Amino acid sequence: MSRDWLSERLSDDLEAVRDAVSDVCEKFDLQYWLRIDETDAYPQEFVDELQAGGWLSMLIPEEYGGGGAELPEAAIMLETINRWGGVGGTIHAQLYTMGTILRFGSDEQKKKWLPQIAEGLRLQSMGVTEPDAGTDTTRIRTFAERRGDTYVVNGQKMWTSRVEQSDLLVLLCRTRKYEDVEKKTDGISVLLVDLREAVPSGQIKVEPIRVMSGHHTNQLTITNLEVPVENLIGEEGKGFRVIMSGLNAERILAASQYIGSGLYFIDRSVQYAKEREVFGRPIGMNQGIQFPLATAYANLRAASAIRWQAAQLFAEGNEGGTEANIAKLLSSKAQYEAANAAMDTFGGYGLAVEYGIESKFRQSRGPLIAPISTNLILAGIAHRELGLPKSF
Ligand SMILES: Cc1cc2nc3c(=O)[nH]c(=O)nc-3n(C[C@H](O)[C@H](O)[C@H](O)COP(=O)(O)OP(=O)(O)OC[C@H]3O[C@@H](n4cnc5c(N)ncnc54)[C@H](O)[C@@H]3O)c2cc1C
Known part of the structure; x- marks a missing residue:
């Protein structure tokens, strides 16, 4: 992987986060993530490095020992991990689960738990x-x-x-x-x-x-x-609201991972399509290869735009539930679309484990079901936004 990738224009702050996280990700190459996948292991060395760099406590306010960042910064951090071929899902919950205490805990609970979590207590x-x-x-x-x-x-x-x-x-x-x-x-x-x-x-x-x-x-x-x-x-x-409010952050951060993985498929496929020659010319010359990649890329960019809207709303203290759910819906579908386009681009090599498409392809299916299914998001939009009868 190189940093010379296709990307949307980001603010200087977000660009700085992407660069700094890339420094960490560069140390954990494709072989590392393939080994983690094959052995069903937990990427402890990677997690330790993120903890040491303060990334896992970035959303905890500074007064409790955290980084005091807002959700958009965490979103680009997770997107970057997945774009490098990593699995942000192994640590994303450490970033937002503490939000339950931060938003609904008493002063004593915040003072007791948040500094410990910032230091590495795992929640x-x-x-x-x-x-x-x-x-x-x-x-x-x-x-x-x-x-x-x-x-x-x-x-x-x-x-x-x-x-x-x-x-x-x-x-x-x-x-x-x-x-x-x-x-x-x-x-x-x-x-x-x-x-x-x-x-x-x-x-x-x-x-x-x-x-x-x-x-x-x-x-x-x-x-x-x-x-x-x-x-x-x-x-x-009254705990239902406590949990639901935390889930919006989860949806936005999960969407960021799916966008990152979707872009991983695009980056890898574009490079492969330029290099692989069949019938004496690069396969990337064929519209049958180009169009699925271009469609997936366009859908990833659209998902990204509403992801930023949702993250901004959340950072401003709004619930933004609809935007968060739409971001999760569109990004999970676009990621899966990119995964399929990558498989078709790599041909038989997409199935070969060592190429790093196969494991990512497997990982791209679950997000259509969990943490919330496509059906339930659509049912929510139909009812809450469109005013149709409730089906759930
Ligand atoms: C890998 C993984 C990790 C997870 N991690 C966690 C975790 O850490 N903590 C946690 O609490 N949970 C976790 N979950 C659970 C996850 O949130 C649930 O799987 C999810 O909410 C769906 O619940 P279910 O699997 O019981 O499906 P069910 O509720 O049994 O639904 C089955 C299917 O029916 C569909 N369906 C149901 N009702 C309707 C309707 N009205 N209209 C249309 N379709 C409908 C659903 O969309 C779904 O596809 C995880 C799940 C997975 C797979």
Whole structure:
């Protein structure tokens, strides 16, 4: 990879972030990421380097020991990692999960946790989904019963990513049962769980789920987990909003990774299409090669434009949920389109692991489903923007 890539015009500040992150990424080449993919390992050396450079704490305000950056800077940082062939998804949650504490925590909670997280305490796990509550979050059953100064939690979580790479977990529970509340989003609460105690004591049993994309995710069985009441984030019973507000940042940062990976496919394909000769001329001369790449590139640029709009709205303190969801929708589709165009450009070599298209191709499918599916984003736009009847 070289830095001489196609790119949209960025502000000087964002350009500086892209350059500095590229310095880190340059040390972790294609072979490194292929090895990580093949062994299903966690890229700890890469993560350590980002932590040492202050990248993982960039969104924590300076008064708590972080970098005091805004979401657009984090967005270009993650885009850059993926553009270099890395996997920003291995660390993106460390950037935004702390936002739960930052936006909804008490002063004591912020003073206690944020400086530790800035120094490297790992909070990159969020337990929302359950076996019978995926898209329909309000159906969660994991229940936190208050006993004096402690919540006693029982239940199951599904798809809780990076538990083994986390010290803390943001856990969504019911404090009133689904059947006992009038509004289904009521009676849900957010707890901060210290995994360093909960896992060794057996209160949380962790079972890894093997998935196609090299993602580290797990099923959790929670048995009489004790959480101090002081670890309740936000108001009891009003946790749905706490979680949803954090998810907008997740969508924008995820979209940035998809844009980065989409551009990785374009960069690699353009270079290959110029070099590979078939019928005595470069394959890049053929419109059958050019047009799919040009279409994917145009769609990536469009996704990027609304991603910046969403990131700016978020940085200004607006919810920007629609823009964040549209950014996630368009970028995940454009990334997949670029992945397919890359496969067709590389021909048989696209399937050869060593060329670095195959692993990225696999990673490009999951984003159409998680963290939120294409269907659900469309259903949300149809209802909230277009005023059509609610289907979810
Ligand atoms: C690799 C991976 C990592 C994940 N990490 C986390 C994590 O860290 N924490 C966490 O809490 N969760 C995580 N998830 C869970 C993820 O958020 C859910 O998979 C997602 O919300 C969908 O839920 P589900 O898989 O149960 O699908 P379901 O809810 O069972 O839905 C199945 C399908 O039906 C469609 N569908 C449902 N209702 C409608 C409707 N009204 N209209 C149209 N289509 C509909 C959905 O779009 C989906 O395609 C992860 C998932 C994966 C795959």
